């Protein structure tokens with residue numbers, strides 16, 4: 001990639017939203033331009049931030065014809081060249097959801113070959129798109145001050161608070177405290193139980209002097225106080241989540257996703273279910289209750305600490321078995337038995353087409369599969385494998401568990417040909 005000339009300014013009119021949070025326009029030389037901080041239909045002056053032979057990335061720095069959906073960003077750190085965390089602070093919340101719906105429908109059409117209207121639903125818990133993050137990762141500069149990174153950069157943007165973080169994150173005092181000799185921090189809170197934890201990472205395992213804050217701390221993976229985990233309740237079930245283990249970030253996401261997965265999957269007594277990419281067992285534990293003692297749930301997850309949490313969270317449910325393994329084509333072909341129902345919730349890169357083909361190999365015994373995804377492009381690529389084998393997408397929901405950002409969560413049910 002050629003370096004961008006950051007003094008270069010272009011005037012252009014932008015169209016639809018694209019991946020990466022920018023809208024698509026054309027530079028005078030015909031190259032496609034992805035313009036962040038703009039909205040469809042706007043005429044803007046854009047500052048070029050990087051270029052390749054085929055496209056340009058730019059930030060809208062002056063809005064000549066503003067969209068009626070433009071708002072003043074609620075976060076003082078948002079905007080061109082500032083904090084890189086949010087993409088849509090300048091967009092009315094309802095419009096953010098419409099933009100996400102357009103992007104999902106576009107990916108489904110272009111990648112999966114499926115025409116579908118998409119509606120992005122709000123979930124409970126945030127305040128007008130703010131105060132929803134229960135987990136925040138922060139960088140720390142040489143002088144021990146916390147910062148976020150600027151967009152597509154390692155440069156620091158110092159912040160005193162983050163409006164998309166929930167109140168309990170701010171109440172830990174982490175943003176204001178000094179963190180000398182620390183490289184990175186992750187704040188994790190469970191607002192329902194009042195527990196909070198800060199994971200501290202240092203270079204070369206050095207032992208810095210940690211500040212006095214209200215949260216418990218974990219230093220390079222070692223709990224400094226009694227416990228290195230938080231506990232949280234989802235629909236009446238208590239979960240332990242250890243430092244470093246994946247958990248849904250939005251304050252209402254764990255419950256919204258569990259409800260969506262359970263109702264789409266329709267697991268009944270005595271069913272056998274496989275939960276792939278199971279994390280700390282968020283779906284597995286609820287599904288183990290649904291199938292009852294005559295059924296079975298196999299939770300597959302590669303992270304050792306997540307597996308330990310899933311086992312702990314499933315205690316008293318002998319029908320739940322946790323298997324620590326990497327999900328590969330051969331594991332899906334030969335290592336998951338013959339389930340009636342499958343759930344998969346991979347990371348952003350998706351499960352991959354060969355794992356999907358291996359799941360199709362279970363079509364004769366599988367009744368339904370529910371795919372949970374935070375990335376419409378890998379989701380569309382993956383489900384295409386099943387659609388080409390005549391599976392049907394019977395249900396699709398899009399949930400706004402990442403307000404103010406371009407991201408969206410999909411939950412979809414697919415059924416094999418009868």
Ligand SMILES: C[S@@+](CC[C@H](N)C(=O)[O-])C[C@H]1O[C@@H](n2cnc3c(N)ncnc32)[C@H](O)[C@@H]1O
Nearest residue numbers: 246277278279282301302303326327345346347
């Ligand atoms: C998006 S999280 C979902 C976890 C859980 N469903 C939840 O909602 O809390 C994805 C999980 O997949 C795990 N994972 C990623 N790639 C994996 C692989 N190839 N094999 C097994 N687990 C994997 C990660 O460790 C993470 O816990």
